[in-house]
Amino acid sequence: MASKSKEWGRLPGYLLATLILSTVVLGKSPVEKSHSLSLVTMVPLLELERKLIDNLVNHAKALEEKLQTVRSQIPLMRSENEKGKLDAISYLSNPLNSFSLIRRLHQDWFQWRKFMEQPVGVSQMRNIDTWLEELPTKMDLWEACTGVVRIQRTYNLDLSDFIKGKINGKQYNSSMSCGDIFAVGHHLAKENRSAEAVQWLQEIPNRLQEEFLVVPKHLTVEEVEVLKLLAETHLKEEHYTKALVLLDNGLKIKPQDSTFLRLRRKTKNLLKKQPVPIPEKTKKKEVPVRDIYKLSCGGMIKKPSKLHCFYNFTTTAFLRLAPLKTEQIGLNPYVVLYHEVLSAREISMLINKAARNMKIATTYTVYPTKKNRGRTAKAYWFNKENNKLTRRITRRIQDMTGFDLTDSEELQVINYGIGGHYLTHSDYFNFASGNYTRKQTRQGAALGDRIATVLFYLTDVEQGGATVFVNVGYSIYPRAGTAIFWYNLNSDGNGDPLTKHAACPVIVGSKWVMTEWIRERRQIFIRPCLPSSKGTSPKS
Numbered sequence: 001m002a003s004k005s006k007e008w009g010r011l012p013g014y015l016l017a018t019l020i021l022s023t024v025v026l027g028k029s030p031v032e033k034s035h036s037l038s039l040v041t042m043v044p045l046l047e048l049e050r051k052l053i054d055n056l057v058n059h060a061k062a063l064e065e066k067l068q069t070v071r072s073q074i075p076l077m078r079s080e081n082e083k084g085k086l087d088a089i090s091y092l093s094n095p096l097n098s099f100s101l102i103r104r105l106h107q108d109w110f111q112w113r114k115f116m117e118q119p120v121g122v123s124q125m126r127n128i129d130t131w132l133e134e135l136p137t138k139m140d141l142w143e144a145c146t147g148v149v150r151i152q153r154t155y156n157l158d159l160s161d162f163i164k165g166k167i168n169g170k171q172y173n174s175s176m177s178c179g180d181i182f183a184v185g186h187h188l189a190k191e192n193r194s195a196e197a198v199q200w201l202q203e204i205p206n207r208l209q210e211e212f213l214v215v216p217k218h219l220t221v222e223e224v225e226v227l228k229l230l231a232e233t234h235l236k237e238e239h240y241t242k243a244l245v246l247l248d249n250g251l252k253i254k255p256q257d258s259t260f261l262r263l264r265r266k267t268k269n270l271l272k273k274q275p276v277p278i279p280e281k282t283k284k285k286e287v288p289v290r291d292i293y294k295l296s297c298g299g300m301i302k303k304p305s306k307l308h309c310f311y312n313f314t315t316t317a318f319l320r321l322a323p324l325k326t327e328q329i330g331l332n333p334y335v336v337l338y339h340e341v342l343s344a345r346e347i348s349m350l351i352n353k354a355a356r357n358m359k360i361a362t363t364y365t366v367y368p369t370k371k372n373r374g375r376t377a378k379a380y381w382f383n384k385e386n387n388k389l390t391r392r393i394t395r396r397i398q399d400m401t402g403f404d405l406t407d408s409e410e411l412q413v414i415n416y417g418i419g420g421h422y423l424t425h426s427d428y429f430n431f432a433s434g435n436y437t438r439k440q441t442r443q444g445a446a447l448g449d450r451i452a453t454v455l456f457y458l459t460d461v462e463q464g465g466a467t468v469f470v471n472v473g474y475s476i477y478p479r480a481g482t483a484i485f486w487y488n489l490n491s492d493g494n495g496d497p498l499t500k501h502a503a504c505p506v507i508v509g510s511k512w513v514m515t516e517w518i519r520e521r522r523q524i525f526i527r528p529c530l531p532s533s534k535g536t537s538p539k540s
């Protein structure tokens with residue numbers, strides 16, 4: 001959290017002077033598929049699951065009806081049959097009884113056979129078929145697994161606690177089932193991340209027995225499947241003795257299973273070739289990645305001190321009436337946090353409009369290949385001049401920055417998905433650097449580079465989701481209504497590598513932000529290029 005020790009006097013905040021709000025006309029356009037990249041686009045999935053449950057209820061009703069018919073008829077049939085049990089001839093001597101027996105056996109039991117044959121649930125099955133399109137895809141599951149793993153890895157969360165829903169010391173009312181854990185373990189094994197796969201998969205066996213009591217057979221993970229995958233991943237990790245134990249356990253359940261038999265032979269051979277086994281503990285490969293991104297997101301990098309808060313009265317004339325509550329985050333690079341720059345109403349209007357139109361957020365430098373997303377979020381672009389709300393926000397950005405926004409980019413509203421993040425990047429292009437090869441460069445270059453960024457936070461995030469400046473250790477935690485501002489370019493016009501930043505994975509919460517990237521060309525007289533000077537505050 002931005003330092004709490006910094007305080008303001010009693011002057012009114014910026015929002016007190018903002019103008020009366022106008023309504024935004026909400027448009028509708030199809031929402032792009034791919035669920036797990038934005039929590040908001042997952043909301044319909046909850047609805048869908050509700051429909052599926054109702055459908056299952058109808059199936060249960062149909063089953064109950066059928067069962068009820070059978071149950072109600074059995075006593076009647078049995079009592080008729082038992083009438084002839086003591087003295088069969090006497091019973092059959094009554095023609096009504098003997099006739100009825102013949103007829104029943106000739107006709108009724110064929111009807112019962114037909115009745116048994118009739119499937120229950122055909123219409124419910126058809127319903128499911130019509131909803132298949134809306135169900136999450138393999139890719140969605142892949143992304144969700146990646147997100148969960150990212151959260152656990154980035155923050156070094158204790159895996160067993162995490163599975164039980166205890167996150168950073170807080171117990172949530174949720175936990176992972178064996179099916180959930182197996183899906184993540186399987187995903188990691190497929191991705192050749194066997195050390196991590198082992199960690200996840202070995203959490204399953206102890207939990208399975210308990211789960212067998214409550215989860216129906218067709219939904220539980222089969223013990224043999226877990227043993228097989230765990231043995232395979234141990235083998236990849238060269239944990240031969242562990243693999244052998246698992247394979248033997250598997251063979252106790254399925255003695256003829258060809259995979260178990262083959263893997264066992266292979267393991268035995270490998271063990272023979274390794275006469276002096278290296279103690280498995282000493283060759284442990286799983287070393288936490290100590291990259292700067294992880295350290296920053298985990299809050300392990302020292303923050304700068306000796307900063308203060310102040311009221312900005314000067315960037316534009318309007319600020320004399322409505323100064324901005326400004327908190328310095330750092331001086332080199334210069335980053336400030338503005339408090340109370342968006343109202344709750346404005347935020348909800350922005351989110352409502354964006355939520356209906358989200359598209360996968362791409363980056364200029366990283367193409368969104370299916371399995372390599374440096375950015376896992378969905379976005380919506382607002383035309384700055386489109387309506388009163390966006391025009392008002394644009395004026396506010398002018399007040400915050402002193403810049404001319406005429407040619408600057410549209411406002412981009414972003415929502416992050418499961419473990420959603422944005423890896424370390426810089427917002428500037430450095431068009432002139434020669435490394436820049438994108439097609440749109442010519443048009444983009446005409447507007448100039450991204451001289452500065454304003455990043456609005458539209459929501460608080462319960463855990464995770466900080467914006468971190470990885471080279472200088474600034475961490476800014478999202479708080480609804482605040483915004484950070486920084487210059488991407490040094491005064492000589494070159495990109496400032498100290499502004500490299502990342503969005504840490506969201507752990508718990510739905511993170512919404514809005515960015516405004518300000519282009520350079522229009523600022524030629526506002527912030528002229530100078531040979532070299534850094535760390536100056538907005539035009540004052």
Ligand SMILES: O=C(O)CCC(=O)C(=O)O
Nearest residue numbers: 422466467502503513515
């Ligand atoms: O969401 C964040 O915290 C940062 C977003 C960002 O850096 C970007 O959109 O360029």
Ligand SMILES: [Fe+2]
Nearest residue numbers: 425426427501
């Ligand atoms: Fe950025």
